[in-house]
Each structure stands twice: as C-alpha cells, then as structure tokens.
Amino acid sequence: MIIIKVFIILLMLGFILIPFMQLKGKGIVSFSVILVNALLSSYLAIQCLAGEKLEFILPGSYITGLIPLRIDALSAWFMLIINFVFLTGNFYGLSYMKAYKAQKNNISLHAIAMLILHASLISLCVIQNSFVFLIAWEGMALSAFILIIFEHEKTATIKAGINYLIQSHISIVFLMIAFIWIAIKKGSYDFNAITAYTIENHPMALLLFIFFLIAFAIKAGFVPFHTWLPYAHPAAPAHISGIMSGVIIKIGIFGILRMLLVVKPDFITTGYIILIISVISGLYGVMLAIIQHNLKKLLAYHSIENIGIIGIGIGTGCIGLGSNNQLLAGLGFAGALLHTLNHALFKSLLFYTAGIVYQATHDLDIEHLGGLIKKMPQTAILFLIAAIAICGIPPFNGFISEFLIYSGLYQWMQHALLFSSIAIIFTVLGLVLIGGLAMLCFTKAFSIVFLGNARKNFSHEIKEPPFIELLPLYFIALFIVMIGVFPLQFIQFLSHTVLLFTANISPSVNTLDLNIFQVLQPISFAMWGLVLLIVCLFFLRKFILSSRKDSIQPSWGCAYNAPTVKLQYTANSFVRPYRKLFRPFLLLFKIQKDTNGIFPEKAHYNTHPYDKIEQYLIDNPIKAFKSFLSRFLFLQNGKLQFYILYGIIFIVSIICIPLFYEQVIRFIEFLKQL
Amino acid sequence: MLSLILQLIAAIFFTGIIIRTKSIFSGRKGPGILQPIKDVIRLFKKSAVYSETTSFIFQIAPTVYFSSVIMAMLVIPFGQSKGxxxxxxxxxxFAYxxxxxxxxxxxxxxDTxxxxxxxxxxxxxxxxxxxxxxxxILMGSLALLTGHTSFQEIFSALHIGSYITYALAILATFVLLMIAMIENSRMPIDDPKTHLELTMIHEVMILDNSGFDLGLILTTGYLKFAMYGALIVNLYIGVIPYGFTIPLFFIIQFLMAFMIGTIESFMARFRMGHNAQFIFALTSVSLLIFFGALLILGKFL
Known part of the structure; x- marks a missing residue:
C-alpha cells in the first residue's frame, strides 16, 4: 500500500517540479521519477512473477466503487517489460532531446506526458475496475498523443497525431460498450463481475470477447485496425517510437491476454479467430514493410508483423486450452509472451538506431543514405544485431520465441484432425513466409542504409554519437544476446505466467511442467556452438591472413572504370522482383518521366507506396460519407436570416413538443397496438 | 558423428563428379574429381584483394556463412545414429x-x-x-506421418511400404533435390557457368571475394551439396543396418551428383522472371505430400 502511495506522490512531485527546472533538470527529474517508480513497481512485479498474487483494494469514490488492484504473474511480466523499455528509452531520450533544447516549454510538456504515460501503462496492468481502467486508458491515449506531436510545427506530425487520437478513441468506444454491458447486467465495475457474468451466460462470452478483441486489436495494430500505426511511429521522436512500438502496442496484447483470463470465452473459436487475423497481420505487415523507403515507417510496419507473430502464439495457446492440450497451450502462450519481450527489445533498439541515423543525417529516406557503417560502426553493429534478431535468426532472441511457436504448431499437428491440420499448415506457411520476407526487408534496410557508398552528399559531418547515448542501446543488445544464448533461464521467469493460462485446463497443476521447455537446453548448446565456431574461425582466419599482404582495389565494375555512386543498387531496385510478384496486394503510385528526343530533359522516377486496406477501409468510406454529408451543405449557406430561422424552428419545437406530449404518447401506444 | 564424417567425405567428391559428368557429356575428358578441392586449397594459400568500398561486414561474412552450414550439418542424422x-x-x-x-x-x-x-x-x-x-511443409508432413519432430526420430520411423508412401517418397526426394538446387544456385534456377553477370545469382554475389574468403565460400558450396544429399539419403535408409546404408549413402550421393551434371548438360536455365513462380510451385508439391500424409493417416473422414 505504501508503495502505491509513494508511486503517486512521486508522480505529483514530478509534475510540479518539471516546469520550474532548467533544461538539464527537467530530464533528470523525469528520469529519476521514472527510475524510482519503475523500481517500486518492479519490486512488486518480481514477487508476483514468482507466483504470488497481490491484491490491494483502494476505497475509490461513490462513482467508481471499490478499486481493486490485483497483480498476478501476467501483470508482472508486462510491468517488467514496460519498466525496462521506459528506463532505456528515457535514458536514450535524454541525449536525443538535446537537439531540441531551444523549445523549453515543449520539453516540459513532453517530460510530464512521459511520466503520465509510464504511470498509466503500469496502472493499466494492475487496475481491475473497469471505470478506472478506462480513465487510465484515456490517460495513456492522451499522453501518447502529446508525445507523438512533439514536432507539432510539421503538418504531417499533427495529422499523424490526430489520426492516432481518433483511432484510439474508437478503441475506447468498444471498451466502453463492453464495460457498460457488464455494469448494466451485474451492477459492478469489478473485473470479477465479468467472469461471473460469462459463467452464467456462456453463449454471450464470445460476443463480449469480440468487443474487447476489437478494442485491444486497434491498440495492438492487428490488420485491419493498423492504419494509425505507420503514421504515428515515424512522426514521433525516436525514443517515443521505440516506447510506442515496445510497450504501447503491447498493452493491446496485454488486454487480449487479460480478457482471455477474465472472460473465458469458447477457447477454440476464439483461438481460430485470433489465429486468422494474426497470420493476415503478420503477412500484410511485412509485405508492406518491404516497399517502404522511410526507415521509421518500415519499422512501424514491422511492428504489425511482429504483433501478428505474437498473435499466432496466443491463437495456438487458446486452441490448446480449448482442446485440453497443456503442452500446446504452454508452448503457444510462452512463445507469445517471450516474443512480446523480444519484440520490445529489438524493435526499440531498431528505433533508437534509426533515431541516431536521423540525428546524424537529418534524413530518413533510405534512398539518400548509404555507407554509414564507416562513419558510425557502433550504430551499424547495433542495428545489425537487432535486424538479425527480428528476422528470427539464431543466435539471438527472436529465434527462441519463434521456435516455441513452431514447436507448438508441430506438437498440435500430432493430435489434429483434418480441419485443424489444414489450419496448422497454413499457419506454418504464413510464419515461414513472414520470416523470409522479414529477411528480405532487413537485408535491404541494413545494406542500403549502412553499406556501400553514400548516395547523397550531406553538407554536415556525420559522426557517431557520444558513448553515453549508445549506452542504453548496448544494454538492450546485451539482453537480445543473453536471451538467445540462455533461453531456458529466461523461460523459467515465465513459468508462472504461463501457468495462469494452463490452470484453465488443469487447475490442480501448480508447477509448470518444465519438460516442455527442456528442448531449449540443446538449443542453447547449439547457440553456444554456433557462436564459438564463428569466433574460432574468425580468429583462425585472422591468424592465417596476418602474414599476408592484402591489396585494396575498386569494386569489380565489369571493366567499366568510372563508376559513380548512382550505379549502386538502391532500395527500390533491390525489392523490384518482389514488388512485381506481389503487385496484387500492394498499392503503388508511380510518377515517371522518361527521357526522349535528341535533347532530353531531366527524367525522374518516383514511387509512393500506399496501403490498400487503408484505402478500402478508411479512405473510401470517409469519401462516401463526406459526399453524403455534402448534400446537406445547403443548410450551411452563410445567410444570417436562415440561421435565425433554424433557431426559431428549434425554439418552437422545444416549446410545442410538451404541448403535444399526450398526443405523441397516444400515437406511440397506437403504433404499439398495431 | 558418423553422419558428419560421411558428409565431409561426400563433399570432397561431389562437385568433382558433377564437373566430370558435364565434361564427359560435352565430349571432353575434364579435370580430375579432386580438382575442386585442389582449387580451394590453392585459394586458401593466396592473399586477397578487397574492394575499397567494403567494410568489416565483407570480411566476416564468409566466416559466418561457412559456420552456419557447418552447424546445419551437425543436425543431420544418419539413419539410426543421431546428428x-x-x-x-x-x-x-536447421532452416534458420x-x-x-x-x-x-x-x-x-x-557491401561492395x-x-x-x-x-x-x-x-x-x-x-x-x-x-x-x-x-x-515437407518436414511438417513427415512429422505428421511419423509423430515425431526431430530429424533422427522422423527418419528412423519412416517406413516406406504402401503405394502412397512410394509416391510420397518420390515427391519428397523431388522437393529436397529442388531445394538443394536452389540453395546451391544450380540449374534450373541459376547457371554457375554463365558468362554474363546480369544472369547470375550466386556467382555474381561473390565477384569481389578472393583468396581465403573465396575458398571458404566455395568449400561451403561443396558442403551444402553433401548436406542435402545426406538428407535425401535419410529418406530411404530408415532402420537398415550400417553395412548396407554406408555404401547406399555413397551410391545415392553419386547418383545425385551425376543427375545434377546431366541436368546441367541438357537443360537451359529458366527465365529469371519465372524462377519465383517455379520455386513457389514447389510449395504446392509439398502440400501434395501433406495431403498424402493425411490420406495415409486416414484423417479424410
């Protein structure tokens, strides 16, 4: 209880102090408040991760009723992820924001919004009162909005921010409908009331869950609810993009997992629904990621892809629950939960390195970059580690979670009937294609940004940032490697979280059968072997070559000896064969001007990728709605007389309707009798 | 361990046999079977030329490439004996x-x-x-068929008995062979002997590699062939005693090398634009195997 009070008091102290501090002070206060709050909440979380369940009941008010705060292993896992990402993100942000030191007030607002965001995310994990949950949800949405529009003088940023704000509120509408439904039926805001309701009315559970699923899917960025995501991520400053991709969209995943525990819908149907939208999200996300030329937008689409992979884990887990298969449920949920952490790690690392690239070059269009590895080798290596991890390639962490999901799927196959076998094989197909496409995308991103020659001459000097800015990045990279090399140790932290889910089928089992994860032991040996082999061979090669004299020559140009940097492969040409094959799924606007004639003018070629789902689902309905509304434009004709007339009509009807009240009632009664 | 040793031995001869087959079909005597190995040894002794554009990535990449294939070879079993x-x-x-x-x-x-x-x-x-x-999908269907999920268990539980399993085994061999051709950049996907950079895949990627690094890359190519050959052999040997399987291993590897040589002597490479469709069509062949497996298990009810 004291911990919660200290948490809130510190937050308030932060609000008061930040506006009055010097620039440096603002950063320090914001970081230290988050640090202390993170330590406090992690202290509680670590206890719960070991299997304890904590419950605090706050008195609340007349409106909200009692506010139960319950921390279990699921909340604990997400709280730890949130704290980790916030600490590294905020530390990185301290150096990142130095570029904007002139905008003092803006930075104050930014720092305060950061505190609110952290507090609301942590509280979303623990609050189990739907009314207060919605308040915290709104707090998160608004503070994230403020953080996104930091560079609000740019039109694109404001547009992205508002797009985000509207879609967040659509998500809140769905949440509200579901919560009000329960409040009406049960008269309580406590989450336990939801469980009580769905046990009594089991058929309604699925519908209720679908409302929650849509609400949380908008936040998590599942296709087709993803359209806000590729705008919001590039618009925000790099550390905010990292935090958004690392934790804000993960709170959607948390919501889905929490509601699975609370609502307990029909697990098999739910599992298939989640599985289908996840495979589509994964494929669609990566398919669009490949054709993006803006580095941060590319990463944003990859978030959709990874949410898809997490979803595949959740879906298989659910089906495991539904078919009383503890092994399948355990592997599915463990894969999903571990991938949540993994994605938070490598995606924040990717966004931070993208931020460093942006600050060094002031350009995020990858067609303008190139050859950065020679000027910023440390950033390049960090990006490379994260890129390999996100493709799910050993020896890093992405492989471990994808492996768990794969083994879940192959385990399931042993017991599957015809329909589910086909579902499995298409999920495997999806997952493999996602992996392959991710590799295409990240070889492109890494090699165009960091390798080759610079494609554009920048007037300013490009250099590596100071070590202090890279420190949090190294810290994240360390975790990426550690999870890859010691997977079994990390999976043990997850055992109680997974148990929460598997308790649905065998409540008597209170220790997770770690045998299913024993397979990770040989994997970790294999990982060590791989790393050892590479290192040994590397030194052997170095030793052999140390006595030889290498010569340095230009790249092979097929006997053409005046190459320019324009002859290099570009991002666009790298993905051209892909783009041609996948044309039915993609939407590309092309502006092309060829050379012709004897004295040709300057030619140019420009492609602009767009999202087909966004066009059909968002743009076209809005266009139709606008054209429908424009029919009523005659009402708004700018003539004062008409407006007075509207006023008179309104007043008259207000006065007259009560006069005819009796008649109206009688008329309605008459209608009812018909 | 046995599997690794056999693969290494097969790797020594494999590419030599391909080259020899091709030269015999084109009416030449051709180099000795050990010529590829001699080439590699010569390369290992040479110093290198590096492009001025390249960074350290270019220097570590062949090492990583080689190590990854060695790691993959360690996983492959040989009949009863585990990898x-x-x-x-x-x-x-293995795949990752x-x-x-x-x-x-x-x-x-x-990087160049x-x-x-x-x-x-x-x-x-x-x-x-x-x-x-x-x-x-191929491995998934084999896993479904045998009820196991590791190479060794799958292959030792695989019994080829009924007519459908014959069909499946042939299809599986075809898929694995084609995957081996794609991974090794051979016909009909890629032509290692083409003279035009515009039409190459693998060869054009290593244009700037030289000396020790090129040696590593070539060795990796030889190893990869033997590795996929070993996978195909595993489809057939099951629980047969070693006295038969070890000669069988070399016979199948030899046949495979001979076949690749024959294909490359009499076929032209596909048009580059059609490659992707062809490769993706392999997936549908794998799906056929999958449905065959479902059929055998009697799940079509």
Whole structure:
C-alpha cells in the first residue's frame, strides 16, 4: 500500500517540479521519477512473477466503487517489460532531446506526458475496475498523443497525431460498450463481475470477447485496425517510437491476454479467430514493410508483423486450452509472451538506431543514405544485431520465441484432425513466409542504409554519437544476446505466467511442467556452438591472413572504370522482383518521366507506396460519407436570416413538443397496438 | 558423428563428379574429381584483394556463412545414429541457421556497392524466401506421418511400404533435390557457368571475394551439396543396418551428383522472371505430400 502511495506522490512531485527546472533538470527529474517508480513497481512485479498474487483494494469514490488492484504473474511480466523499455528509452531520450533544447516549454510538456504515460501503462496492468481502467486508458491515449506531436510545427506530425487520437478513441468506444454491458447486467465495475457474468451466460462470452478483441486489436495494430500505426511511429521522436512500438502496442496484447483470463470465452473459436487475423497481420505487415523507403515507417510496419507473430502464439495457446492440450497451450502462450519481450527489445533498439541515423543525417529516406557503417560502426553493429534478431535468426532472441511457436504448431499437428491440420499448415506457411520476407526487408534496410557508398552528399559531418547515448542501446543488445544464448533461464521467469493460462485446463497443476521447455537446453548448446565456431574461425582466419599482404582495389565494375555512386543498387531496385510478384496486394503510385528526343530533359522516377486496406477501409468510406454529408451543405449557406430561422424552428419545437406530449404518447401506444 | 564424417567425405567428391559428368557429356575428358578441392586449397594459400568500398561486414561474412552450414550439418542424422545436435524441432534450427548464412552473404554482396552484386543479392533474398515454405511443409508432413519432430526420430520411423508412401517418397526426394538446387544456385534456377553477370545469382554475389574468403565460400558450396544429399539419403535408409546404408549413402550421393551434371548438360536455365513462380510451385508439391500424409493417416473422414 505504501508503495502505491509513494508511486503517486512521486508522480505529483514530478509534475510540479518539471516546469520550474532548467533544461538539464527537467530530464533528470523525469528520469529519476521514472527510475524510482519503475523500481517500486518492479519490486512488486518480481514477487508476483514468482507466483504470488497481490491484491490491494483502494476505497475509490461513490462513482467508481471499490478499486481493486490485483497483480498476478501476467501483470508482472508486462510491468517488467514496460519498466525496462521506459528506463532505456528515457535514458536514450535524454541525449536525443538535446537537439531540441531551444523549445523549453515543449520539453516540459513532453517530460510530464512521459511520466503520465509510464504511470498509466503500469496502472493499466494492475487496475481491475473497469471505470478506472478506462480513465487510465484515456490517460495513456492522451499522453501518447502529446508525445507523438512533439514536432507539432510539421503538418504531417499533427495529422499523424490526430489520426492516432481518433483511432484510439474508437478503441475506447468498444471498451466502453463492453464495460457498460457488464455494469448494466451485474451492477459492478469489478473485473470479477465479468467472469461471473460469462459463467452464467456462456453463449454471450464470445460476443463480449469480440468487443474487447476489437478494442485491444486497434491498440495492438492487428490488420485491419493498423492504419494509425505507420503514421504515428515515424512522426514521433525516436525514443517515443521505440516506447510506442515496445510497450504501447503491447498493452493491446496485454488486454487480449487479460480478457482471455477474465472472460473465458469458447477457447477454440476464439483461438481460430485470433489465429486468422494474426497470420493476415503478420503477412500484410511485412509485405508492406518491404516497399517502404522511410526507415521509421518500415519499422512501424514491422511492428504489425511482429504483433501478428505474437498473435499466432496466443491463437495456438487458446486452441490448446480449448482442446485440453497443456503442452500446446504452454508452448503457444510462452512463445507469445517471450516474443512480446523480444519484440520490445529489438524493435526499440531498431528505433533508437534509426533515431541516431536521423540525428546524424537529418534524413530518413533510405534512398539518400548509404555507407554509414564507416562513419558510425557502433550504430551499424547495433542495428545489425537487432535486424538479425527480428528476422528470427539464431543466435539471438527472436529465434527462441519463434521456435516455441513452431514447436507448438508441430506438437498440435500430432493430435489434429483434418480441419485443424489444414489450419496448422497454413499457419506454418504464413510464419515461414513472414520470416523470409522479414529477411528480405532487413537485408535491404541494413545494406542500403549502412553499406556501400553514400548516395547523397550531406553538407554536415556525420559522426557517431557520444558513448553515453549508445549506452542504453548496448544494454538492450546485451539482453537480445543473453536471451538467445540462455533461453531456458529466461523461460523459467515465465513459468508462472504461463501457468495462469494452463490452470484453465488443469487447475490442480501448480508447477509448470518444465519438460516442455527442456528442448531449449540443446538449443542453447547449439547457440553456444554456433557462436564459438564463428569466433574460432574468425580468429583462425585472422591468424592465417596476418602474414599476408592484402591489396585494396575498386569494386569489380565489369571493366567499366568510372563508376559513380548512382550505379549502386538502391532500395527500390533491390525489392523490384518482389514488388512485381506481389503487385496484387500492394498499392503503388508511380510518377515517371522518361527521357526522349535528341535533347532530353531531366527524367525522374518516383514511387509512393500506399496501403490498400487503408484505402478500402478508411479512405473510401470517409469519401462516401463526406459526399453524403455534402448534400446537406445547403443548410450551411452563410445567410444570417436562415440561421435565425433554424433557431426559431428549434425554439418552437422545444416549446410545442410538451404541448403535444399526450398526443405523441397516444400515437406511440397506437403504433404499439398495431 | 558418423553422419558428419560421411558428409565431409561426400563433399570432397561431389562437385568433382558433377564437373566430370558435364565434361564427359560435352565430349571432353575434364579435370580430375579432386580438382575442386585442389582449387580451394590453392585459394586458401593466396592473399586477397578487397574492394575499397567494403567494410568489416565483407570480411566476416564468409566466416559466418561457412559456420552456419557447418552447424546445419551437425543436425543431420544418419539413419539410426543421431546428428551431433539433436532435439525436438531441430529441423527448424536447421532452416534458420542456414538463413543466418544467407543473411550474411546477402549483406556482404551489398557491401561492395556494386550494381551487379546488388542484383544477385536481391534475387538470392527473394528465391531463398520462396524455397523455405516448401521445406517446412515437407518436414511438417513427415512429422505428421511419423509423430515425431526431430530429424533422427522422423527418419528412423519412416517406413516406406504402401503405394502412397512410394509416391510420397518420390515427391519428397523431388522437393529436397529442388531445394538443394536452389540453395546451391544450380540449374534450373541459376547457371554457375554463365558468362554474363546480369544472369547470375550466386556467382555474381561473390565477384569481389578472393583468396581465403573465396575458398571458404566455395568449400561451403561443396558442403551444402553433401548436406542435402545426406538428407535425401535419410529418406530411404530408415532402420537398415550400417553395412548396407554406408555404401547406399555413397551410391545415392553419386547418383545425385551425376543427375545434377546431366541436368546441367541438357537443360537451359529458366527465365529469371519465372524462377519465383517455379520455386513457389514447389510449395504446392509439398502440400501434395501433406495431403498424402493425411490420406495415409486416414484423417479424410
């Protein structure tokens, strides 16, 4: 209880102090408040991760009723992820924001919004009162909005921010409908009331869950609810993009997992629904990621892809629950939960390195970059580690979670009937294609940004940032490697979280059968072997070559000896064969001007990728709605007389309707009798 | 251990046999079977020329590529005897560790900043992506058929008895062979002997490699052939005693090398634009195997 009070008091102290501090002070206060709050909440979380369940009941008010705060292993896992990402993100942000030191007030607002965001995310994990949950949800949405529009003088940023704000509120509408439904039926805001309701009315559970699923899917960025995501991520400053991709969209995943525990819908149907939208999200996300030329937008689409992979884990887990298969449920949920952490790690690392690239070059269009590895080798290596991890390639962490999901799927196959076998094989197909496409995308991103020659001459000097800015990045990279090399140790932290889910089928089992994860032991040996082999061979090669004299020559140009940097492969040409094959799924606007004639003018070629789902689902309905509304434009004709007339009509009807009240009632009664 | 040794021995001869077959079909005597190994040894002794555009990525990539294939070879069993690393789901590790090597070979090609090598890298990334689903579905159907999820258990539980299993075995061999051709950049996907950079895939990616690094890359190619050959052999040997399987291993490897040589002597490479469709069609062949497996298990009810 004291911990919660200290948490809130510190937050308030932060609000008061930040506006009055010097620039440096603002950063320090914001970081230290988050640090202390993170330590406090992690202290509680670590206890719960070991299997304890904590419950605090706050008195609340007349409106909200009692506010139960319950921390279990699921909340604990997400709280730890949130704290980790916030600490590294905020530390990185301290150096990142130095570029904007002139905008003092803006930075104050930014720092305060950061505190609110952290507090609301942590509280979303623990609050189990739907009314207060919605308040915290709104707090998160608004503070994230403020953080996104930091560079609000740019039109694109404001547009992205508002797009985000509207879609967040659509998500809140769905949440509200579901919560009000329960409040009406049960008269309580406590989450336990939801469980009580769905046990009594089991058929309604699925519908209720679908409302929650849509609400949380908008936040998590599942296709087709993803359209806000590729705008919001590039618009925000790099550390905010990292935090958004690392934790804000993960709170959607948390919501889905929490509601699975609370609502307990029909697990098999739910599992298939989640599985289908996840495979589509994964494929669609990566398919669009490949054709993006803006580095941060590319990463944003990859978030959709990874949410898809997490979803595949959740879906298989659910089906495991539904078919009383503890092994399948355990592997599915463990894969999903571990991938949540993994994605938070490598995606924040990717966004931070993208931020460093942006600050060094002031350009995020990858067609303008190139050859950065020679000027910023440390950033390049960090990006490379994260890129390999996100493709799910050993020896890093992405492989471990994808492996768990794969083994879940192959385990399931042993017991599957015809329909589910086909579902499995298409999920495997999806997952493999996602992996392959991710590799295409990240070889492109890494090699165009960091390798080759610079494609554009920048007037300013490009250099590596100071070590202090890279420190949090190294810290994240360390975790990426550690999870890859010691997977079994990390999976043990997850055992109680997974148990929460598997308790649905065998409540008597209170220790997770770690045998299913024993397979990770040989994997970790294999990982060590791989790393050892590479290192040994590397030194052997170095030793052999140390006595030889290498010569340095230009790249092979097929006997053409005046190459320019324009002859290099570009991002666009790298993905051209892909783009041609996948044309039915993609939407590309092309502006092309060829050379012709004897004295040709300057030619140019420009492609602009767009999202087909966004066009059909968002743009076209809005266009139709606008054209429908424009029919009523005659009402708004700018003539004062008409407006007075509207006023008179309104007043008259207000006065007259009560006069005819009796008649109206009688008329309605008459209608009812018909 | 046995499997690794056999693969290493097969790797020594494999490429030599291909080259010899091709030269005999074209009416030449051709080099000795050990010529590829002699080439590699010569390369290992040479010093290298590096492009001025390249960074350290270019220098570590061949090492990583080589190590990844060695790791993948360790997973492959030989009939009853396990690979050095064996666990449930090891074929996932197999495919993904090969992807590590591919990742590095692609970025190392892009590191030279040359338009030719970019071309090869782009194709390699696309084609290897398309080849993977076929492998995963094939292994998935074998896992379904046998009820196991590790290479060794799958292969030792695989009994070829009824007519459908014959069909499946032939299809599986076809898929594995085609995957081996794609991974090794041979006909009909890629022509290693073409003279035009514009039409190469793998060869164009290593244009700038020389000396020790080129030796490593060539060795990796030989190893990869033997590795896929061993996979195909495993489809057939099951529980047969070693006295028969070890000669059988070499016979099948020899046949495979001979077949590749024959194909390359009498066939032209596909048009580059059709490659992707062809590779993805392999996935549908794998799906056929999958449905065959369902049929055998009697799940179509």
């Amino acid at each position: 050095i690393i064996s666990f449930n789901g090891d074929f996932i590790f 560790v090969l992807a590590l090597g591919k990742f590095f070979s692609i970025i190392s090609a892009m 900043g040359s338009s030719f090598e970019g071309m090869g890298a782009s194709r390699e990334a696309l084609y290897s992506m398309f080849a993977e689903p076929a492998f995963f």
